[in-house]
Amino acid sequence: MxxxxxxxxLIIAFFLSVVLALVPMYGASTANDMWMSYAKPLAxxxxxxxxxxxxxxxxxxxxxxxxVVYVAQHSNSQMPIQFKLSAIWGGHEGSLLLWALIxxxxxxxxSRFSKALPLDMLARVLSVMGIVxxxxxxxxxxxxxxxxxxxxxxPADGADLNPLLQDFGLIVHPPMLYMGYVGFxxxxxxAIAALLSGRMDAAWARWARPWTNIAWAxxxxxxxxxxxxxxxxxxxGGWWFWDPVENASLMxxxxxxxxxxxxAATEKRGVFKSWTLLLAIFAFSLSLLGTFLVRSGVLxxxxxxxxxxxxxxFILMLLAVTMGGSLTLYALxxxxxxxxxxxxxxxxxxxxxxxxxxxxxxxxxxxxxxLYPLLIDALGQGKISVGPPYFNAVFVPIxxxxxxxxxxSIAVRWRExxxxxxxxxxxxPAVLSILIGLGFPFIYGNGFDARVFLGISVGLWIISTVxxxxxxxxxxxxxxxxxxxxLPLSYYGMMVAHVGVAVTAIGITLVTSYSEERDMSMHKGxxxxxxxxxxxxxxxxxxxxxNYMADQATIEVVEDGQPVxxxxxxxxxxxxxxxxxxxxxxxxxxxxxxxxxxxxPLEQGxxxxxxxxxxxxxxxxxxxxxxxxxxxxxxxxxxxxxxxPNQEARHA
Amino acid sequence: MTPKRKKRLTIILxxxxxxxxxVGLVMYALTENINLFYSTSQIANGEAPxxxxxxxxxxxxxxxxxxxxxxxxxxFAITDFEHQVVVEFTGILPDLFRExxxxxxxxxxxxxxVFQADEVLAKHDENYMPPEIAESMKKKxxxxx
Numbered sequence: 001m002x003x004x005x006x007x008x009x010l011i012i013a014f015f016l017s018v019v020l021a022l023v024p025m026y027g028a029s030t031a032n033d034m035w036m037s038y039a040k041p042l043a044x045x046x047x048x049x050x051x052x053x054x055x056x057x058x059x060x061x062x063x064x065x066x067x068v069v070y071v072a073q074h075s076n077s078q079m080p081i082q083f084k085l086s087a088i089w090g091g092h093e094g095s096l097l098l099w100a101l102i103x104x105x106x107x108x109x110x111s112r113f114s115k116a117l118p119l120d121m122l123a124r125v126l127s128v129m130g131i132v133x134x135x136x137x138x139x140x141x142x143x144x145x146x147x148x149x150x151x152x153x154x155p156a157d158g159a160d161l162n163p164l165l166q167d168f169g170l171i172v173h174p175p176m177l178y179m180g181y182v183g184f185x186x187x188x189x190x191a192i193a194a195l196l197s198g199r200m201d202a203a204w205a206r207w208a209r210p211w212t213n214i215a216w217a218x219x220x221x222x223x224x225x226x227x228x229x230x231x232x233x234x235x236x237g238g239w240w241f242w243d244p245v246e247n248a249s250l251m252x253x254x255x256x257x258x259x260x261x262x263x264a265a266t267e268k269r270g271v272f273k274s275w276t277l278l279l280a281i282f283a284f285s286l287s288l289l290g291t292f293l294v295r296s297g298v299l300x301x302x303x304x305x306x307x308x309x310x311x312x313x314f315i316l317m318l319l320a321v322t323m324g325g326s327l328t329l330y331a332l333x334x335x336x337x338x339x340x341x342x343x344x345x346x347x348x349x350x351x352x353x354x355x356x357x358x359x360x361x362x363x364x365x366x367x368x369x370x371l372y373p374l375l376i377d378a379l380g381q382g383k384i385s386v387g388p389p390y391f392n393a394v395f396v397p398i399x400x401x402x403x404x405x406x407x408x409s410i411a412v413r414w415r416e417x418x419x420x421x422x423x424x425x426x427x428x429p430a431v432l433s434i435l436i437g438l439g440f441p442f443i444y445g446n447g448f449d450a451r452v453f454l455g456i457s458v459g460l461w462i463i464s465t466v467x468x469x470x471x472x473x474x475x476x477x478x479x480x481x482x483x484x485x486x487l488p489l490s491y492y493g494m495m496v497a498h499v500g501v502a503v504t505a506i507g508i509t510l511v512t513s514y515s516e517e518r519d520m521s522m523h524k525g526x527x528x529x530x531x532x533x534x535x536x537x538x539x540x541x542x543x544x545x546x547n548y549m550a551d552q553a554t555i556e557v558v559e560d561g562q563p564v565x566x567x568x569x570x571x572x573x574x575x576x577x578x579x580x581x582x583x584x585x586x587x588x589x590x591x592x593x594x595x596x597x598x599x600x601p602l603e604q605g606x607x608x609x610x611x612x613x614x615x616x617x618x619x620x621x622x623x624x625x626x627x628x629x630x631x632x633x634x635x636x637x638x639x640x641x642x643x644x645p646n647q648e649a650r651h652a
Numbered sequence: 653m654t655p656k657r658k659k660r661l662t663i664i665l666x667x668x669x670x671x672x673x674x675v676g677l678v679m680y681a682l683t684e685n686i687n688l689f690y691s692t693s694q695i696a697n698g699e700a701p702x703x704x705x706x707x708x709x710x711x712x713x714x715x716x717x718x719x720x721x722x723x724x725x726x727x728f729a730i731t732d733f734e735h736q737v738v739v740e741f742t743g744i745l746p747d748l749f750r751e752x753x754x755x756x757x758x759x760x761x762x763x764x765x766v767f768q769a770d771e772v773l774a775k776h777d778e779n780y781m782p783p784e785i786a787e788s789m790k791k792k793x794x795x796x797x
Contacts, residue, residue, distance in 0.1 A: 235747070357667075357670065368678060368682075369682070372682065382688055383688070383689035383707075384686045384687060384688050384689065385689065385707060387686075387687055389681070389685040390684070390685035390686075393677070393681035393684070393685065394674075394681050398674075519724050519743045520724070521722060579748070580747040580748070581747055597744075599744035600744070600745065602719065603721060608744050610744050
């Protein structure tokens with residue numbers, strides 16, 4: 001009964017989304033206040049019914065209702081409750097339902113927190129989101145209902161969730177990532193509403209910016225969590241594989257980063273308006289493309305759990321309609337959008353433009369590398385794969401150049417700056433970062449290393465330019481605390497996010513250059529030394545988990561005679577699928593990780609053991625957290641909380 | 653030319669130049685880093701180049717997995733049910749590696765006709781068959797009918 005209620009609630013949500021897509025939109029174009037005012041209650045109703053549907057599916061999982069096909073395929077009565085519940089999004093149908101839940105949630109949030117928005121704008125924004133919801137809920141209902149039943153006979157127990165997914169990572173990574181993906185639909189809806197109404201001013205940018213920043217921060221967190229999860233769960237100690245699905249999340253993030261910056265320029269200076277609109281359209285389109293790539297099974301990937309041509313076709317159609325429609329609208333309306341001010345060659349506007357060009361180019365190179373194999377295959381030219389070296393070869397030079405521009409952009413003002421003042425500000429950070437970058441590989445490593453020099457210099461360049469500029473704010477001021485309070489939160493956000501980029505860059509540089517890894521066949525009592533740490537294998541014993549049996553090894557780590565850690569990696573065998581799983585154990589700290597994973601049992605009680613020394617690996621996720629935090633700090637700026645139009649006019 | 657046009661021209665020139673540079677970089681990187689996939693039949697027929705980095709895929713042949721004692725060296729054969737190719741690999745095999753399972757190996761053919769793998773991938777589902785293998789097997793079935 002409960003699953004039928006879920007299905008029924010989803011059908012009601014579908015009809016509400018259809019009405020939301022049509023009525024307020026029509027009201028806005030005919031200036032009918034009553035029709036426009038339907039948008040808010042419809043948004044709420046839509047959200048409510050998707051919640052009901054979602055709760056019903058969660059109930060089916062928690063009650064082990066294996067008559068529901070989706071539950072039977074992705075759960076098992078032995079599974080701990082937290083994994084039963086997160087198994088809701090452990091497969092195709094449920095993750096789409098999560099998509100719909102988050103989409104309608106965002107729609108509701110926009111309707112709730114946009115008091116400053118004129119009614120017609122709000123009506124159009126919510127309607128556009130209603131259109132997207134219509135597409136996705138119909139996708140769910142037509143091709144991928146999670147409530148389908150096995151009738152009349154159903155299995156006595158479930159097929160179990162993929163052991164890799166029975167982990168804390170599954171609880172947090174997909175919801176975060178989806179919050180980001182789907183969050184870009186808000187920016188998209190704002191862009192479409194602006195094009196429809198022809199109103200594209202600084203106020204528009206101020207409405208759209210907080211939503212975009214939040215979505216961008218979530219997406220960044222989602223990617224960071226995914227990287228961290230892959231690192232400890234896959235058992236290889238890798239943190240980024242240039243897997244097509246990782247690329248699918250990276251592309252909207254890159255375009256979203258460009259969007260966040262171009263929105264800042266649009267808000268502050270009224271420039272790059274049509275470009276901002278285009279980016280908003282593309283950020284969301286790439287999110288849809290990502291969903292298509294993951295769900296259609298066209299790519300060979302860890303994440304591709306549903307290979308169904310019909311579903312792929314449906315998403316491709318959604319993508320075609322979204323992109324075709326919005327780009328046509330853009331072509332018709334964008335020429336009317338005019339810049340409000342001019343700027344000179346050396347100005348923050350130009351540097352932001354440079355940032356946008358670089359980010360877009362990076363997104364395109366990732367897109368090329370991801371789609372190229374598909375293209376070649378479609379042309380019948382053979383099966384190929386594009387490996388990590390391609391992405392590294394194009395990414396690293398572009399990233400480094402962009403980092404240089406980042407440092408300059410901080411020293412440059414809006415509109416116009418003299419070259420002299422920029423040079424005055426920048427020469428010290430430049431000298432400092434080059435010198436430390438040159439010296440670092442000698443002190444930390446065993447001699448000069450061009451990669452380390454480049455990475456460290458670039459990271460320090462960003463940090464030192466941000467630092468110099470920040471300290472410069474306190475010249476000619478008596479009270480430091482007053483000044484600290486005067487600086488807008490969005491300024492702090494910018495600094496934190498930029499330092500985050502530097503921290504990630506340093507982390508990536510050091511972990512790729514100074515990691516040490518050893519695969520060994522070890523008997524009880526064997527000792528291996530890696531990077532000054534002695535790893536001693538103390539044998540294994542059997543451990544019983546909730547739904548698995550494991551061989552747990554004990555490995556003592558000693559440095560200079562002092563015990564550092566006792567690591568207990570496991571080799572698990574999950575009962576239901578009889579599937580093997582490596583559970584690595586990590587001694588984590590800010591400056592290095594010691595990482596141990598069990599391979600397989602060899603003859604005479606020996607085990608294959610993989611041991612890593614990973615310096616500064618935490619920094620790359622720390623940087624990701626800082627970037628997301630920066631994005632959120634900007635949103636907390638008080639100028640986004642003022643609702644009276646008069647005050648807003650004064651601030652602009 | 654008015655200053656405005658001049659500015660526009662500079663922007664366009666910069667864009668064209670930048671695009672050319674990026675396209676060049678991308679094309680270079682692509683040609684250097686593409687791994688072609690070969691089925692075991694193609695390899696057995698000598699179609700795969702020796703010494704170039706390629707991908708090979710197939711099902712692991714039953715009873716073909718041999719370990720070299722006191723090392724992590726493994727030898728096994730993969731097949732598309734027509735021709736077999738011997739693969740050598742040193743290191744830790746993925747959890748889902750087992751006999752009868754579809755895998756993809758990356759590496760090079762050596763002069764003896766043995767595939768020296770530096771990476772072995774088995775995907776995260778026991779029913780999984782790499783699309784490349786599925787397709788080469790489908791082709792073969794069609795040919796048999």
